[in-house]
Amino acid sequence: MMDTTPKVVAITGGSSGIGLATAKLLAKSGAKLVIGARRADKIEAAAEDMRAEGADVIACTLDVADRASVSAFVTSAEDQFGQLDALVNNAGIAPISDLDHLNVAEWDAMIDVNLRGPLYGIAAALPIFRQQKRGHFVNVVSTAGLVLAPKMAVYAATKNALRTIGEGLRLESGPDLRVTNVSPGFVQTDFASSITDQAMRGAIEKRMGEIGLSPDAIAQAIAFAINQPSDVEVGDIVIRSAAQS
Numbered sequence: 001m002m003d004t005t006p007k008v009v010a011i012t013g014g015s016s017g018i019g020l021a022t023a024k025l026l027a028k029s030g031a032k033l034v035i036g037a038r039r040a041d042k043i044e045a046a047a048e049d050m051r052a053e054g055a056d057v058i059a060c061t062l063d064v065a066d067r068a069s070v071s072a073f074v075t076s077a078e079d080q081f082g083q084l085d086a087l088v089n090n091a092g093i094a095p096i097s098d099l100d101h102l103n104v105a106e107w108d109a110m111i112d113v114n115l116r117g118p119l120y121g122i123a124a125a126l127p128i129f130r131q132q133k134r135g136h137f138v139n140v141v142s143t144a145g146l147v148l149a150p151k152m153a154v155y156a157a158t159k160n161a162l163r164t165i166g167e168g169l170r171l172e173s174g175p176d177l178r179v180t181n182v183s184p185g186f187v188q189t190d191f192a193s194s195i196t197d198q199a200m201r202g203a204i205e206k207r208m209g210e211i212g213l214s215p216d217a218i219a220q221a222i223a224f225a226i227n228q229p230s231d232v233e234v235g236d237i238v239i240r241s242a243a244q245s
């Protein structure tokens with residue numbers, strides 16, 4: 001039995017791709033949403049589209065690499081809606097390249113966004129969840145951490161670190177909280193836009209076009225985990241095209 005009680009869900013990176021598809025799907029089932037991303041015009045436009053369909057959505061300018069920004073984002077959900085049922089740590093970047101290129105600034109950016117960002121999300125939401133005696137962390141990880149490929153080392157490392165933190169959080173969280181790690185394979189989104197190596201970007205976009213899933217498929221998996229009864233914790237979901245090795 002799915003839990004159909006309307007939820008309050010905060011989604012980082014909610015202006016595009018997996019985050020936007022998840023927001024739209026959850027809104028259809030009556031969830032109240034707080035979505036955040038760096039580009040104010042995009043996140044506001046996404047929220048406006050959903051409001052036009054009757055959804056209750058707040059848009060926030062958010063940089064997950066900044067702890068104060070994440071804290072304000074998470075707090076706004078509680079302030080506006082009086083509760084927070086789930087935080088989807090979805091925002092992520094993947095400026096992948098050969099280690100030989102020494103793109104150290106891009107390594108730092110991946111660590112800041114993909115790893116520090118979700119940690120700041122945990123730091124902001126955990127006290128709220130503890131006080132409510134209920135709450136759900138959903139971390140968007142990646143199959144890149146499960147099957148390694150060249151040029152993916154730093155990106156995959158950030159995702160595997162997040163996977164480990166999610167499992168550690170699950171072990172410590174007790175019966176009131178839930179933790180889900182969702183690992184998508186190739187998904188057709190703007191995800192390759194942060195790749196500065198143009199040949200690499202072209203190759204990833206080509207592969208996405210050939211075998212990438214719709215972001216709606218990942219949204220369905222996230223909604224499945226969130227809408228389970230409160231005592232049912234879906235731990236890990238790996239979801240990829242049947243054509244992906």
Ligand SMILES: NC(=O)c1ccc[n+]([C@@H]2O[C@H](COP(=O)([O-])OP(=O)(O)OC[C@H]3O[C@@H](n4cnc5c(N)ncnc54)[C@H](OP(=O)(O)O)[C@@H]3O)[C@@H](O)[C@H]2O)c1
Nearest residue numbers: 013015017018037038039063064091092186187189190191
């Ligand atoms: N697409 C894939 O093939 C794939 C596969 C496995 C895992 N994933 C993971 O899925 C997640 C979502 O990516 P996507 O594929 O949906 O890509 P996307 O379409 O590029 O969406 C990324 C979202 O994150 C936001 N974002 C980026 N940096 C941010 C920051 N510092 N603070 C706040 N928001 C930020 C972006 O908006 P702004 O740029 O305006 O901030 C955008 O809303 C990522 O964690 C990614 O690693 C994707």
